[in-house]
Structure formats: structure tokens, C-alpha cells
Amino acid sequence: MTKEMTFNGVDMSRFFRITNIIRPVGNKRSITTDDAPSLGVNVQQVKRGAKEHTIKFDMKTMTAMEMERLKHELAGVLNVLEPVKIIYGDEPDKYYMGLPVDDITPDNITRWFQRSEFKILIPDGVAHSTAYKRFDNPKVETDKIVFDLVNNGNVDAEPIITIKHNAENGYIGVVNAKGALEVGNREEADTEQYKQSEILFDYVTNNGIVKGLQQGQKNAAILNDLSQNLNGTLGIDNTWGRPHIALTNRGSGTRPNNAGSVSWEIPLDSSKQHGALNEYIWWRQIFWLGSANQLGFIKIAISDTEGQFLYGVETIKRANGLDVEYNFLASNGKGGYNLIKQWVFKGTHEETANPFNEPRGWSDLLRRDDMVQVYWWGSYPQFHIPEIKGKKSAKIHVALGTFGNRPQVTHMYLDDIVYRKDFVTGIRDIPNRYRMGSVVILNSENDTVTVDGIEKAGDIVDAPTFIKIPPGKSQLEMYFSSFIKKTPTITVNFEERHL
Template sequence: MAFSVNFNGVELSGMVDGFTAITRNIGSSWNNSTRNRLRIGSDFINSSIGSKSITVNFIANVKKDRFVTTRNNIASFLNVTEPAPLIFGDDPNKVWYAVPDGTPTLDESSFYQAIGSITFLVPEGHAYSTYTNVLNSDNSGGVDGSITPNSDGSVDVTINNQGTLPAWINLTLTNNHENGYFGIAGVNGALEIGKREEVDGVFLHNSEILYDSDNDNQFSKLVDVKGLPNPQVASIGGVCDTNGQLGYRTVTNNWQGQTITTTGLKVTDFGSATTGLRGGMKCLTLPADSNGQLGSVNFYAWMRFLEWAGTNGQTGVTQVMFTDANDVFLAGYGIVKIDMTGNKGAAKFWVGGNNPREWQSMPFTMNNGENAKDPENNVMFNNRTGSADFVKNGGAFSFYWRNSRKTIQIPELANSAIAKVYFFIGDWIGNKNGMVSNMQLRRFWCRKDNVQKWDDLPNRYKKGSAISVTMADGGVTIDGISSITETVTGTDPFSIPPGISKLKIIQSSWNTTPPDVQITWQERIL
């Protein structure tokens, strides 16, 4: 088998006839800083690792066009605008992120054979493993390390970093009990998340979970409301037929060679309307809080959607709408596709009050998140993601979109309490392309904030919630929602050193149920 040089996913070995030399040298370049002494020698200040050069020498035998194809193919092969993966066949588990450096050569002085060379620059000066190490309870005690839960709720972790440089870990902590705090300590630093002093029970203004689909098999507590007005559409004087039906269904798709199965609430019957927007609608009447009070002036809702069109031109609407006890529309989060030729959809944020309206429309391509180069790629609502949320804090209404919340002030609704949640899924009659193939509400939960009661408090991290930390950039997400403000000021992300090292993970002092821990990382190699 021919020796392989793969750059940016393309084989150089398919363009040339052989390699005469590859110069990778040892490690990278070391840059040392010194300061001259008064008379003899110098004092060492510091040392740093610089970039690395790799040179590939090759031969190409003459073809009918006398090396023209070779020149053109290699020029196209090298044309990148940022570092791309470079992998050699004799070291397939190592990837360098490189760019061409200088002028590639091709000596055509021989009529029969040309020799050439390409120099690659690796700005970071090191390689990464092509694989990702995963350490969790399933493989604890193996080559990657071990995870040891303790009776006090803490977890001891031993990590074996087999690279030659420090590595950045990705850490996921899944709460097996309500919790308010995590402290993560390693030999290179410490990071704190949440609130160390958060208590489990005290007389405070707290939050209470009002509904969680995880505890409601197939959204059974949502009630059909056929024929009632769609609150958002009615608020602007529009017409929407709601005589259809929503049901909990399993959908299977074949995508890029994978079988993808999803479950959720979707339209199963459009009803009998012959014009306009039609579909099914359900309603969740929120229960009273622990003090017996109905409605929530300060309210949080988290939802997970799947919004993925099977073909261009499909249309459809998904809405989660919030009203008071008298069905007066307060706000709504929705996904709408009216594009009957292409694949453009939009997340819609609607508000009520004195001027009911569509406040913002955030466009996106309704694919499955497969095109990272598309600035409107569906990173929010594909089958792997889908998380969004809505917050009402008095008169402030906030809608989650791409790692931030869009907030509007509606002063006249500051004291209006959310008492019901309506769910509508439907489509317009007359579109020959049909409804969006994958338009589902997959999960939903909501809570009431600022409930004053002495009780076993619902803490900031509910049981089953997952907190993910990317140590490389300090990113923190909670159930898929970017939550960097959860990081305690004065603590910073840290790396793990080469070899075996230890982590200590602690929780709120009153929580003695250890979380599930998973750690992933790529090794870095000089």
C-alpha cells in the first residue's frame, strides 16, 4: 500500500508517484529568552514552544500533459485559508493543523520525472490525537483513568493523559439529586460553578417546577382544545383553525447513512378546514404553587424542538404560547416556515400587551445542522440540539436564540401572570409540497420563580439536569443553554498535565448523591 499524506481530507499520494523524504524533525521549535549578566553568561527568563515546519518531498512521473495536471492538482489541494488537518500514513492517530508555507517546488528539468517539495507550517507547534478519549462510569478503571463516587457526594477522578502536552477536557456532570454548586479542582487550577452557599431548605424567594414532560408520559397532561382560538393569531385579528389533532409519535429518518429516531408531539390530523392555517392545539393549565397561588409573574420555560424539512418548499408552524387565566395572549415562541420553494425558516418571538405583534424573526436554514459554512445553518433545532427557553421577569420578556437571550420590556404586562401554555402545530392549506417532515415538540418544562416558602427548595440544578464545561474556552451550558454567568468570578478553566493526574469534584454540602461524570479530551503531542 502506498504511503499516505492526507491534507484537508485529500490524498496527496493520489496526485504524485512517490515520496522521497518527509522532514518532521523532533518536537517543535523552542524559543528561549535570556538576559545578559554584567560580565559573564546570561540569566534564563522563560522558554516557549514555537510553530513547527514539516516538509514533504515527492516525485512525479511525466504524463501526456507533461506535469500540467500535477501542478494544477497540487495547487488546488494546497489552497486553504486556515489551518487544515494533515495526517501521515505512518502515524494515523496524529493530526497536525497546518497551512502551506512558502513556495511549493516542482523541478521539471528531467523530461521523464519531476521532483518537488511542499512545506507545511503548523502554527500551534503540536499535533492532536485523531481520536477522542472518553472516561465515564462504563470504562472506569481502564487505560484512560477511573471515576470514584464518594459517600459525601464528591467524586474523585484519575485521568491518564497519554499525550506529551497538557490537554483541555470537556466535562459533563449529570445531577442525580437537586444541586446548587460544583467545585472542580485539578493540579493546574480550580473552577467553581453555581452558588456555594445555596441551601436545600430555607425561607426564601425560590423557584418551583410547575410541569416537566420527563415526568408526564407522552404529554398526557396536555388537554385537547379543538376549536378554541389560537391565542397569538387571535391577538392580531387573524384566523387559525384548531380542529385538528396533536399526538405523541415516533418518527424515523435516514440521514447521511444513519437511522435517526425521534419522539415528540406533532400534528396527526389537520382537521376539516379548507382554507388558511390549520392544525392541532393543546393546553397546559399550570398548577398552583406550594402556597396555593395560581399564575406566575416571574416564569421560566425550557423547550426542545425538532425543526427539519425533508425537502425544499415544505411549510409549517410550531408555537408555544403563554396566556393569563382568561386566555389573554402574553408572549409566544415559535418556528415558522412559509418558504414554498427553498428551505428558509425562522424562529419567531411574539409579544402581547397594548401592541400585540411579532417582535423579532430570526432566520435559519431548516436542515439538520449539516452545513457549518452556511451562516444560517440550523444549529438550534436539529436532531442533536433543539434547546430554547423563554423567561418572564415582571415586564421583561426574554427569548433564547444562539447562545444569548433577546429581551424586550412590556411594562403594561409586568403584573400579568402566566397561567396557561398553549401548543399549536399546523400548516397552511394548498401547499403542494406539504408540511415540514420533522416538526416536533420533543420536551417541555417550566417553573415559577420567586415563590416564598420554607420548603425543600428546587435548586438551580434540578435532578437530571446536565452541566457541560469546555475547559478550552471556559464555556458552560446547562441542558443545552449557554450559561457562562454560572461560573464563579475569580475561578478559571484549567488543563490536565501529561501523565496521570487527579480531579476532585464537590457539590453543595447538603447533597450527598454523587453526579454522573463523563470526561472527554483530545491528546496533544509534540
């Protein structure tokens, strides 16, 4: 009996013919007991352990040399240090996460025909469905949203709940028969007496970056230095199916670097005031090299009402190699700037190396007068800068540039940007924790809460108990702030899991 097997994306039929796959019913069980007073025992704990599969197979080649070469190649495929995806041909709708254990010693029937077996440990003890089950049509009741769910697995599923806000909100509560999870603040109010935060421009919602490029002033940026000729051309690039601002023509001139820029004046707030001492800027950028000799930079800069550079960050690659700098810069009060903090990352596609690769790129700055908080890879360091105290921000600038005629960075984009002014006086309505258009993901697979792509463990109320979906039919209830004006768009996705 021949069965297909895919191990970590590799079709194993190129190495051997499977004669049998032994998959025990259920899982290993361990029971902890103590003596009963007069008869039998008391069961203290029942624990289900891992699964273990045994793969029996034959290997056949034309010569002994081919056999040994094939065995070395097989050893390389099986040499994994953590569980990988395994799919069997007779269970095409499921996959396992496993890794080989023990050695593989073949029976040498002949030098060109060998028979053996190996064991695979499935640490999480379950089979996962290859497709996520999706629920996106809940019942809307007076004070809650209710999902009727069906889990056809025989163990709890771990849902990924995505909430796209269609109105401001400050609280999300999720409840079912297995537990409850709260994020935000149940008591968060929609108004305050004197102060509020206001989104003054939003170039995120509905591909807003296209509108942002149209509305912004071109090649008038106030940056930390004057090393670039600001006569390049910015345009819209749609790589990966989403719009980005990209440098489409670098320009030229007498200065060593060439760039194009776009600037936005901070609009009047609701009290008709210009400028800000308290503000928040969120953006998404991509900085991904195509080769090690590419150079370039993205600068996000804030200038004051006098037309002087205040503070900002630059993502800059200035030499051959993979190292890219992420620098926080601020005014020195003398017309120049200081490098306040520098981080270095690798400009590759790797998730662990580059915070600005294709699926990510989120970052933000928060200002409280002379204090600026900079987001860097899950941390929020704060810096006090006396030189900017009392100086109001007036404009936001973004520049994309190159070093002379050196090759340009392949993927160097601005995808989104949002500006929020904080502590606006005279208006009672306040933006809440979750702005209109924000996306909150409650992920029970990895026990995380993210808001617009940035992890927000601090939003979780008390010790987190991430929701599980029991087998069979069940209901999931969701609650929001009492002041919410429009129901969010919610999807619940989960893999069904089987013992």
C-alpha cells in the same frame, strides 16, 4: 517509501506518491534572555512554537494535460483558510491540525512526471490522539469526588468534563495540580424562608416528551391568532435516534393554515396555587428545511386564566427561500397581539446559520410579570409589556403547522420542554442553579461552560482558568454544594497530545 496521508478527509494518494515526510523532533523553541551581572545570561522565557512538516512527493500521469488537470485539483484541496485535520498512515492513532504554507513549485522531470514538496504549518504545535480517553469511575469520598487520571501524552491535555445531575446542585469546583475552576455559587443555599422555584412539569428526563404528548390536551391551543385549523395529528418521530413530537397529519379546514397542537395546564404549585406571574420555560425544537419551497411554523404560546393569549414565540417560514423568522409576540390587550421583536435565520444544516439544526435547538423564556426575557443565539434581550402585567399564566401550548397544502418542513419537531414556576411562597425548599437531570459541560478545548446546551459564561466564578491534565498520572478533585443529595454522574474525556 510510500506513506498514506489524509488531508481534510481527502486521501492524497489520488494526487501523488509520497516519498518522504519530514517531521522534526519537538517544536521550534525561542528563548528570551538578558545579560547576567558577571557571566552568561538570565533566561527570561522559553516558548515552544508551531510545528512544520515537509511533504516530499512525486506526481505521475499518462499525459501532460492530465498532469495540469491534476495540479489544479490538488490546489483546490489544499486551498484552506484555517487548520484542518491531517492524518499520516504511519501515525494512524494521531492527527494534526494544519494548513499549507508557501508555494509548491514542482521539478519538471518530464511533462507527465513531476517531483515537488510542500510545507504544512501546525499552529497548535501538537499531535492529537484520534480517540478520546474516557474516565467515568471516580472514587466518592466524604466531601469530594476524585478521579485517578493517566495522560500518556507529553503535554497537558484539555479535558471535557460532563456532569449529569442526579439531584439539585448550586456549585461545581474542579481542582488539580495545574489549577482550579469554579462555576455556580459555593454559598448557594438549598432553602429560603418564603419563596422558591418549582419544576411543575418536566418532559425532558427519560425521553419525557413521549409522556408529554400523552398527557397534553390535543388541538385546543390558544395561540396569537386564529389563522390555523387545529385538527391535525401530532405523533412521535424517532429521527436521529431520539423522540420528537412531529406533525404526522396536517389536517384541513376553511382557514388558510393547518396545524396540530398540544396544551398543558400549569399544575398546582406546592402551596396549592394556580397560575404564575413569574415563570421559566425551556424547550428544544428543530426547524430544518429539506428544500427551499417548504413552509411551516412552530408556535410556543402561553395563555392566561381567562383563556386569552399572553405571549410566546413562533418559528415560521412563510415564503420560498431559506429565510425563517423567529418572532416574539405578546398580547395587545384587545384580543389581538403585537409583534415585539423579529429575528431571521437560515433554515439549513449549517451551525453558523441555524440555531435550530439537529444537534442544537435549545431556547427559553423567562417572565417577571410584565417583563419577558427571550433567549436568542447566546443573547438575552428583555422586553416590558404593560398589557400582560398582573395576568397569571395558566396553560402552555405548542402548535406545529403548515400553510395550506404547501410542502411541509422536513424536520420540524419539539424534542423537550420544561416548565418552572418562580417565587412560590410558603415552601422552604428551592430549586437550585443546576436542576436534577441538568447536564453541565466544562469544556477546556474551547473554554466554555454550558448548561443544558446553553452557554453560561456568567456561571464562572472570577476569571476562568480552565483545567489542564498534566502528562503522566494525576488526580482531579471535584466538589459540589454541601446539600447535594445524590452524587452526579461524571465523565472526563480528553485527547492525549504529543509534541
